[in-house]
Every structure is written in C-alpha cells, then in structure tokens.
Amino acid sequence: MVTIKDVARISGYSPSTVSRVINHSGYVSIKTNKKIKQVMKQLDYVPNAIAQDLSKGKTHKIGVVLPHLRHSYFSQMLLGIMDAALQTEYSVTLLPSEYDSNLEMHYLEQLKRKEYDGLIFTSRGISLSQLTQYTKYGPIVCCENPGNKHLTAAFSDRxxxxxxxxxxxxxxxxxxxxxxxxxxxxxxxxxxxxxxxxxxxxxxxxxxxxxxxxxxxxxxxxxxxxxxxxxxxxxxxxxxxxxxxxxxxxxxxxxxxxxxxxxxxxxxxxxxxxxxxxxxxHHYAQIGRQAFKLVVSPELKNQKIKIKADFVLNNQLFKNL
Structure with a gap:
C-alpha cells in the first residue's frame, strides 16, 4: 500500500510538504505542487480520508440514535434529517439502540472519541442528565422538550x-x-x-x-x-x-x-x-430538518426549537399539491 512517505521519497520532498499539497494548507510553490501531484498519480496514491478528517478535527459524520424504524415517528424524523443532510457535506450514520442504555452510552463514548461531529437522539433510554454530561465533547441534539436541562433540542410542541x-x-x-x-x-x-x-x-x-x-x-x-x-x-x-x-x-x-x-x-x-x-x-420531518441544522451549527448550542403540533379534523394532506 502506497503511503505519504513513498510519495515524499520518490518526489524528493518532505512528508510535511506532501501533506500540505494533499490538504491544500500552507504555501507550496507551483513547481513543487505539480511535481508531487505527478508522483501521486504515478503511484495511484489515495489520501487516507480518515487521517485527513482527523487532522482537520472534523469527520463530517453525524450519528443519529434511533430505537427502531417500526413506527412512523422515527421514519418521518429520519426523512427530515436525511433531507437536510443532502444539502450539506455531512453524511449520516444510523445508530440503532432499541432503547438499550449501554448501546446509547457506547455512542456517546464514540462522540467523545471524535468519531462523529455530533449526535441526534430521536428518542432515548438513558437520562437527559447523562446526555448533558457529554455535550462538552460535541454537539448533541435531542428531539424532545429537555425542560431546564442545558441541551439543544428540536421537538413537537403538542x-x-x-x-x-x-x-x-x-x-x-x-x-x-x-x-x-x-x-x-x-x-x-x-x-x-x-x-x-x-x-x-x-x-x-x-x-x-x-x-x-x-x-x-x-x-x-x-x-x-x-x-x-x-x-x-x-x-x-x-x-x-x-x-x-x-x-x-x-x-x-x-x-x-x-x-x-x-x-x-x-x-x-x-x-x-x-x-x-x-x-x-406533529410535523416530524420538519423537526428532523431542524435537529440536523442544530447539530451542525455549534453556535446554536442550547437553543430549543418548538414545532407546533396541529389537531386536524379534516385532513387535507393533498390540498396544496
């Protein structure tokens, strides 16, 4: 497997210079840039995406913790999350839990290890207090009213x-x-x-x-x-x-x-x-979109977005089509 050291050795430049070319960071002359890219092409060198993400402090991955997809609450919520994610550079990883607190704690530990840039909890088995303790490691958004807890949230005002x-x-x-x-x-x-x-x-x-x-x-x-x-x-x-x-x-x-x-x-x-x-x-798809917006926007930390639910006697779902 070709490494960055191989590219450096054959091109005649240091690994740090090759790294600057790969990551588009720091100054590299046009001549040097061209030479290194030629060697990369010659060796069919592909940069390690994980290493690049770690060097930038970003994975561009959002974890979505959801118990299951058997109920329309979760499928509609996920639809909104995916819709919002497709407009960004982020990918979404589904983290099934079945309300297993040990699994949910494992996902929080993954956030702590920077395996995700943030987590969305569509529902939970662990306490809100446990979620709050992990907000120092990255953005966490819950899809329920967290009350007086210092948590970011998007939820149905029902x-x-x-x-x-x-x-x-x-x-x-x-x-x-x-x-x-x-x-x-x-x-x-x-x-x-x-x-x-x-x-x-x-x-x-x-x-x-x-x-x-x-x-x-x-x-x-x-x-x-x-x-x-x-x-x-x-x-x-x-x-x-x-x-x-x-x-x-x-x-x-x-x-x-x-x-x-x-x-x-x-x-x-x-x-x-x-x-x-x-x-x-309950407009769950809209809640999902708001939850995704919150998790990728650290400046919105601790904001609580309420989406008003509607009691509908005569459902006119297709009226505006």
Whole structure:
C-alpha cells in the first residue's frame, strides 16, 4: 500500500510538504505542487480520508440514535434529517439502540472519541442528565422538550393539540376511550404527558384496562383492537399513536363484522385522509430538518426549537399539491 512517505521519497520532498499539497494548507510553490501531484498519480496514491478528517478535527459524520424504524415517528424524523443532510457535506450514520442504555452510552463514548461531529437522539433510554454530561465533547441534539436541562433540542410542541383533541372528544360526549402507546408512562414522558392532559380535560385518568402499550406497528394495533373487542364492546373511541395503527384497528373490527369505534390518529399520514379520521400532525420531518441544522451549527448550542403540533379534523394532506 502506497503511503505519504513513498510519495515524499520518490518526489524528493518532505512528508510535511506532501501533506500540505494533499490538504491544500500552507504555501507550496507551483513547481513543487505539480511535481508531487505527478508522483501521486504515478503511484495511484489515495489520501487516507480518515487521517485527513482527523487532522482537520472534523469527520463530517453525524450519528443519529434511533430505537427502531417500526413506527412512523422515527421514519418521518429520519426523512427530515436525511433531507437536510443532502444539502450539506455531512453524511449520516444510523445508530440503532432499541432503547438499550449501554448501546446509547457506547455512542456517546464514540462522540467523545471524535468519531462523529455530533449526535441526534430521536428518542432515548438513558437520562437527559447523562446526555448533558457529554455535550462538552460535541454537539448533541435531542428531539424532545429537555425542560431546564442545558441541551439543544428540536421537538413537537403538542400540548395545545392534545388539549384540543380531548376537548373535542368530551364535547361529543365520548367517555370510553382506549389509548395506544409505544411505551408505558414509567419510561416515556410523551405517554405520561398525554395521560396528564387527558386528566386535565376530563378530570380523571383513563382506566388502566383502556391503556395499551408496546404498540409500534399496524400489526400491534390490530392485536390491541382484538384484545379490547374481546373484553369490552362499549368502547367509543381509540386514541392511537399513528394513522397507520388507527387503520389497523379499524381493519380488525371490519374483519370481525363489528361496529367500528371512532378513531383518532397521529402523524398526519395518508391513512387519515383515506379513512377521513381526525389526526394530530406533529410535523416530524420538519423537526428532523431542524435537529440536523442544530447539530451542525455549534453556535446554536442550547437553543430549543418548538414545532407546533396541529389537531386536524379534516385532513387535507393533498390540498396544496
């Protein structure tokens, strides 16, 4: 394998002079530059990109920590991140975690070793305090409201939309509502806040039997509908965590020739249009784009960008096409 020392030896110049030519740094005469490049071409020498990046203190790589891609939250977020990255010189490395705190700490250690220029946490298993401790090693952006933590963030400002949705349900005398969540309230702030906001409108929390967790895919939604239908035929509405999941709930009732309960979806997907059901649009792709902008802009450290979620009764996703 040809090295920079080989180029220096054959060209007759020092390794430091060859390095200046490769990295376009410092003064090198036109004659010297031409000679060294001729030798590089002759030897088919390819500079070590990793070494070059390290010498510049940049890898031009952003790590995106995401538990999985089974839910539209993560796929839409990633779509926005990739869209923003394609407009820059940065590449994106996906870092799957399944909420494994050991894996997430490993990714933080990689940031500490400068293997990435920054990390985006779309969701997390470790604490916000642990994330905060690693911000001294490079930019870290989280996609949730970090509260009073000194963290950079881009996230959905969802409270108003949820209050509006629950108020609409209450105004329509909807009392028995099943909630579908990805994770239980003990580990998910989103789940806990959703239940808190429901209680703020209704004056009480939903019955435990009407809270189903570990729902991330349409298949999970279908099974959740089956579980509820076998136990309680008086349910009036499903408040789901995705339009595609709401569609799967509906399909179970259709398959069993049962009356279909009311449905509220989330994420503003095509399913909410085709089924003509209310949805909560969190604009996750926009959040992903903002998160990427923040992670590659150190001067924006500790900024918190809120993207307002919308409760949409009549989804007109294609209106402006």
């Amino acid at each position: 409270k108003a939309a949820y209050i509006q949705a629950f108020t609409w349900l209450k105004d329509h005398s909807i009392a028995k509502i099943v909630f579908l969540f990805s994770r239980p309230a003990t580990v998910s702030m989103t789940t806990q806040l959703t239940l808190d906001w429901f209680a703020q409108v209704y004056g009480h929390f939903p019955a435990n039997k009407h809270i189903i967790t570990n729902v991330t895919t349409p298949q999970d939604g279908y099974r959740a509908a089956q579980t509820i239908a076998m136990k309680d035929n008086t349910v009036q509405y499903f408040f789901t965590n995705g339009d595609d999941i709401a569609a799967a709930v509906r399909q179970y009732y259709v398959d069993q020739h049962l009356p279909v309960p009311g449905l509220i979806g989330q994420n503003g997907q095509v399913a909410s249009v085709t089924l003509n059901i209310p949805t909560i649009n």
